[in-house]
Amino acid sequence: MNANPPDPAPTEPSPFFAPKSTKRRNSTLGIVGLVVTTAAAFTGRWLLATAAAAHAPKAVEPLPVSVRVLPVVEEVVSSGLRYSGVAKELRKAELSFRVSGTVASLHQVTAPGGRMRDVHEGDRLAKGTVIARLDPDDYGRERGQAAERLATARARLAQAKANSEQAQIDLRRNEQLARRNSLSVAELDNARTNLKAMTATEEAAEGDVALARIGLEQAEANLQYCSLTVPFEESTVAVRAIDANGRVTPNQRTFTIVDISSVVIAFNVPDTLVGRLAIGQKVEVATDALTGQRFVGVMHKIASSADERTRTYPIEVRVDNPQGLRPGMVATVLFRKETRAYLLPLTSVAAGPSAQTLMVYRVEDEGGKPVVREVSMAFDDVLDNKVAIRMGNDDRLRPGDRVVATGVHRLRDGQAVRIVE
Numbered sequence: 001m002n003a004n005p006p007d008p009a010p011t012e013p014s015p016f017f018a019p020k021s022t023k024r025r026n027s028t029l030g031i032v033g034l035v036v037t038t039a040a041a042f043t044g045r046w047l048l049a050t051a052a053a054a055h056a057p058k059a060v061e062p063l064p065v066s067v068r069v070l071p072v073v074e075e076v077v078s079s080g081l082r083y084s085g086v087a088k089e090l091r092k093a094e095l096s097f098r099v100s101g102t103v104a105s106l107h108q109v110t111a112p113g114g115r116m117r118d119v120h121e122g123d124r125l126a127k128g129t130v131i132a133r134l135d136p137d138d139y140g141r142e143r144g145q146a147a148e149r150l151a152t153a154r155a156r157l158a159q160a161k162a163n164s165e166q167a168q169i170d171l172r173r174n175e176q177l178a179r180r181n182s183l184s185v186a187e188l189d190n191a192r193t194n195l196k197a198m199t200a201t202e203e204a205a206e207g208d209v210a211l212a213r214i215g216l217e218q219a220e221a222n223l224q225y226c227s228l229t230v231p232f233e234e235s236t237v238a239v240r241a242i243d244a245n246g247r248v249t250p251n252q253r254t255f256t257i258v259d260i261s262s263v264v265i266a267f268n269v270p271d272t273l274v275g276r277l278a279i280g281q282k283v284e285v286a287t288d289a290l291t292g293q294r295f296v297g298v299m300h301k302i303a304s305s306a307d308e309r310t311r312t313y314p315i316e317v318r319v320d321n322p323q324g325l326r327p328g329m330v331a332t333v334l335f336r337k338e339t340r341a342y343l344l345p346l347t348s349v350a351a352g353p354s355a356q357t358l359m360v361y362r363v364e365d366e367g368g369k370p371v372v373r374e375v376s377m378a379f380d381d382v383l384d385n386k387v388a389i390r391m392g393n394d395d396r397l398r399p400g401d402r403v404v405a406t407g408v409h410r411l412r413d414g415q416a417v418r419i420v421e
Contacts, residue, residue: 064418065410067372069363069402075343077383080336083315085267087287089258089327090318091232098225100249101134103242118244125235131255132242134226143219150212157205164202167195228254234261258327262320264300265331268312273335277302277315284334285319295319297333341380341388342399349387350408352376361404361411362397363419372404374413 106118107129119131174191177183239256242248265285269277277299285295300318307314317333319325344360352359358379361372375397378390391397402419404411411417 062416064370064416065407066420067361067363067404067411067417068406068421069419070344070348070405072342072344072389072397072399072401072403074340074399077339077341077343077388078336080334081273083267083269083333083335084330085265085317085333087263087265087319087322087325087327087329087331089238089260090262090264091259092238093231093257094253095131095228095230095255095257096251096253097132097134097228097248098250099134099139099222100247101138101226103244103246103248104133104135104226106242106244107131119237120240121237123237125230125237125257127230127233127235129230129235130227131230131237132228134248136223136226139219139223139226143216143223146212146216146219150209150216153205153208153212157202157209160198160202160205164195164198167191167198171195230257232257232259232261234259236260260322260327262318263322263325263327265297265317265319265333267315267317267333268307268310269315270312271306274302274313274315283317284336285317285325285331286334287325287329287331289329290324293324295322295325341383342391342397343383343386344389344403345405346382346385346387347406348403348408349377350411360397361408363402363404363417369416370419371414371416372411375401 107125108116109119109123111117119125125131171191171194174183174188178185178188235257236259237255238258240254241256242254248254279299279302281299283297283299285297286293297317297319299315301314301316303314306312319331325331348360349358350360351357352374357376359374359376362375363370364373365371377397379387380390381388389397391399397403404417
């Protein structure tokens with residue numbers, strides 16, 4: 001039999017869709033409002049910070065410092081010793097006549113305007129120029145007399161030779177006669193004695209000829225001594241002590257002639273230097289009288305022993321073709337020594353972090369901009385206003401580095417700079 005199923009029991013609604021209470025709904029709304037308020041506060045604070053940052057003044061970067069730089073390069077350094085001395089002529093001669101007499105004439109020189117005048121101090125003459133003459137008449141007569149005496153002596157010698165030859169012939173004839181008993185012994189002895197006498201006379205005549213020849217040569221020499229000539233290739237008259245028509249005696253000083261084609265500077269050096277000098281060594285010579293001029297000198301004389309009083313060695317340096325360097329000028333001889341070093345001006349050196357250190361500022365490129373960096377340094381010597389720096393392999397300077405030359409007191413490590421020429 002069919003029976004209808006019973007109706008299902010009524011169900012209760014799901015809790016999710018169940019109506020909420022008023023108290024719980026109010027709590028949810030409060031949380032949402034708090035979140036919104038907090039977000040709004042943060043948003044407002046961010047907007048205020050952004051606006052403040054937009055209106056705040058921007059920081060101004062410091063301007064680069066203008067600097068002048070120098071490259072670190074090797075230079076030639078000249079150093080040495082200086083010695084002063086007085087220049088003097090290379091050679092000097094006191095001229096005098098060997099014979100006495102009257103000055104007939106002096107060498108004539110063309111004066112300004114074309115007029116002729118007697119030679120005097122400062123005139124330059126060539127070697128062999130006759131600078132003065134004596135009256136030759138007396139010595140000419142003496143030469144003539146000497147020539148006559150020589151001629152007479154030669155004639156006597158010729159006669160003596162003829163007599164000697166004749167005496168030899170007579171002796172031979174008498175010896176033949178004596179062998180035939182046609183001549184006495186006494187006559188033979190006389191012939192022999194005559195030959196000896198003739199031979200002695202010939203020898204005496206030869207002596208007279210020699211003396212007469214010497215007399216003639218002396219007379220000719222005296223005649224030549226009437227002319228006084230200059231002895232050097234380039235002679236300069238330093239002193240003239242005679243005048244025309246004046247009387248002079250033998251060995252009386254008439255002229256002082258100097259050779260200034262070269263000059264000599266004399267000075268003394270200590271024993272610590274003399275061993276390093278050599279004849280022919282070239283040195284540099286200068287004088288305050290000729291500003292800016294330099295001369296090349298050569299070592300001319302080096303004393304073998306020291307002066308007993310000063311214990312130094314006399315030295316002479318010769319300057320050929322002096323071109324204005326005259327005897328009497330004070331000259332300075334420079335013994336130069338050339339070395340190579342890396343030099344920087346003293347104005348580029350600054351005090352380091354400690355009292356014992358020094359540094360310089362090296363220019364480097366960082367980010368496309370030049371900046372300076374402190375670099376410690378050491379030096380070997382100070383030359384005038386420059387310092388010879390010691391190069392290193394670590395963080396020290398290297399050839400080619402650029403270093404600030406002046407104004408280092410205004411700089412600090414890492415500072416931007418602007419390089420000016």
